[in-house]
Amino acid sequence: MSEFKLLVTGCKGRMGQAVISAAAAQGVPVGAGIDVGDSLSDALSKCSCTIDFSSHHFTNELLTESLRLGKSLVIGTTGHTDEELAQIKEASKTIPVVFASNFSVGVNTLFWLTRKAAELLGPDFDLEVVEMHHRMKKDSPSGTARTLVEILADVRGLDYDTDCRHGRFGDVGARTPKEIGVHALRGGDVVGDHTVVFANVGERVELTHKASSRDTFAGGAVRAARWLADKPAGLYDMQDVLGLK
Numbered sequence: 001m002s003e004f005k006l007l008v009t010g011c012k013g014r015m016g017q018a019v020i021s022a023a024a025a026q027g028v029p030v031g032a033g034i035d036v037g038d039s040l041s042d043a044l045s046k047c048s049c050t051i052d053f054s055s056h057h058f059t060n061e062l063l064t065e066s067l068r069l070g071k072s073l074v075i076g077t078t079g080h081t082d083e084e085l086a087q088i089k090e091a092s093k094t095i096p097v098v099f100a101s102n103f104s105v106g107v108n109t110l111f112w113l114t115r116k117a118a119e120l121l122g123p124d125f126d127l128e129v130v131e132m133h134h135r136m137k138k139d140s141p142s143g144t145a146r147t148l149v150e151i152l153a154d155v156r157g158l159d160y161d162t163d164c165r166h167g168r169f170g171d172v173g174a175r176t177p178k179e180i181g182v183h184a185l186r187g188g189d190v191v192g193d194h195t196v197v198f199a200n201v202g203e204r205v206e207l208t209h210k211a212s213s214r215d216t217f218a219g220g221a222v223r224a225a226r227w228l229a230d231k232p233a234g235l236y237d238m239q240d241v242l243g244l245k
């Protein structure tokens, strides 16, 4: 069998560079790296699995080529449209895909804790999610904030598209029990902060995660690629990789 090799997309970016270092640290060879304008099919044919931290605009092409060549895929890119999310789901019927808005052990623990807290605290607590990222981040809210809202919505029987309130401006009226607020802060070099607020009259619970290095995401993504090597086609997330399900 040929040697397991990674393709790193967005290889000149913040995460691409961190993934290349993490792969070296875990002893996983990188067969190729591509950035905007490079040929995907040439690079992909030399590799076993792609780790993608690039742009959601690239997802369609990446899925098409990965399906054509039968290669597995670790997707860390965020900010996908509903159509792109559906394409990822469809592709995972044929190839193994790990798709995670966040690869850190801490954030995946936060996901678990958020579900537990929402279940325990019940419907009297208002739910708000606040995230902060560096000034260069393009998508908003963060993929991690979206996952947190999806978890809260799942527990409360709500829906991300209809019940999520992105920031508030003007005469919006009193808060309704049905809404989940999401607030995106941008500035400086913040790697990634997320807080889930559970607020009732007389008390408030806050769960916070702060990332101080991209190495935690990159190390998790390389771990996910190694984990995926012997898995059948399917859509997995980092909680599958970490055995948290």
Ligand SMILES: NC(=O)C1=CN([C@@H]2O[C@H](COP(=O)(O)OP(=O)(O)OC[C@H]3O[C@@H](n4cnc5c(N)ncnc54)[C@H](OP(=O)(O)O)[C@@H]3O)[C@@H](O)[C@H]2O)C=CC1
Binding pocket: 009, 010, 011, 012, 013, 014, 015, 016, 034, 035, 036, 037, 052, 053, 054, 055, 056, 057, 058, 075, 076, 077, 078, 079, 100, 101, 102, 103, 104, 139, 143, 217
């Ligand atoms: N799941 C997780 O744990 C994490 C996810 N992310 C996500 O990863 C993504 C990248 O983040 P980050 O590294 O900070 O961003 P960067 O902008 O630093 O890096 C992205 C790189 O991808 C390149 N790129 C853009 N389009 C293409 C394309 N069509 N083909 C190949 N390369 C392309 C960009 O080139 P150019 O600059 O020329 O456009 C850039 O070099 C974001 O969606 C972010 O939210 C980030 C951290 C953790």
Ligand SMILES: O=C(O)C1=N[C@H](C(=O)O)C[C@H](O)C1
Binding pocket: 078, 101, 102, 133, 137, 141, 142, 143, 144, 145, 191, 192, 193
């Ligand atoms: O763009 C980033 O930097 C990050 N993106 C991810 C997200 O959108 O959730 C994960 C992490 O918070 C850093």
